[in-house]
Amino acid sequence: MKAAGLFELIPAEVWQIDWNVNCQPVGTAEATLNYLAPYVFKVAITDHRIVGVEAGNVTFRYKKSHSQRLRTMTLEAMEFIRRFLQHVLPTGFIKVRYYGVLSPTFSVPIEEVKATVEIASGFTVISPEPNTEAPNRHRCPHCGGTLRHLRSVRLPRPAPLRDTAQQTHAMRPAMLSAALNSGP
Numbered sequence: 001m002k003a004a005g006l007f008e009l010i011p012a013e014v015w016q017i018d019w020n021v022n023c024q025p026v027g028t029a030e031a032t033l034n035y036l037a038p039y040v041f042k043v044a045i046t047d048h049r050i051v052g053v054e055a056g057n058v059t060f061r062y063k064k065s066h067s068q069r070l071r072t073m074t075l076e077a078m079e080f081i082r083r084f085l086q087h088v089l090p091t092g093f094i095k096v097r098y099y100g101v102l103s104p105t106f107s108v109p110i111e112e113v114k115a116t117v118e119i120a121s122g123f124t125v126i127s128p129e130p131n132t133e134a135p136n137r138h139r140c141p142h143c144g145g146t147l148r149h150l151r152s153v154r155l156p157r158p159a160p161l162r163d164t165a166q167q168t169h170a171m172r173p174a175m176l177s178a179a180l181n182s183g184p
Helices: 012-016 029-040 077-085 110-121 162-182
Strands: 050-054 057-063 069-075
Touching: 057 077, 069 077
Parallel strands: none
Antiparallel strands: 050 057, 057 069
């Protein structure tokens, strides 16, 4: 700080604060930028996802939540632009997605992270008491109203599976020989 001529610019009260600094080497500045760049600079849709633009319509690929299957959607150009602009932040705002322990793909449960922080910091966080009261199973899950028991219905017993298992076992040699004899 002194070599850079910045030491005099630091207020004196800063040196009275008991700081807790966690510095870890990250390598070069380039490595840090490469790590953080995907979290900061990400556009709403990349060029390779846009399949085509014709006759005032935009066709693009996307994945639904909780699915890995690629789908395509075609929108009018104005609707596509409207949806795209919903992802543009106002001037002065910076988008930073969660990373590290706050990342959605982080596999350690948050309770374990909290416990590790407590141990490392030497303090304990008071957890709320768990609810030991059994839930009332006679309440409507939608409106919370009280349910009344009118009658019980006995379901018919399913047929025993032994007959089906014996038939499958008896058919197995025939199925194997048919598969071997059919060939490619």
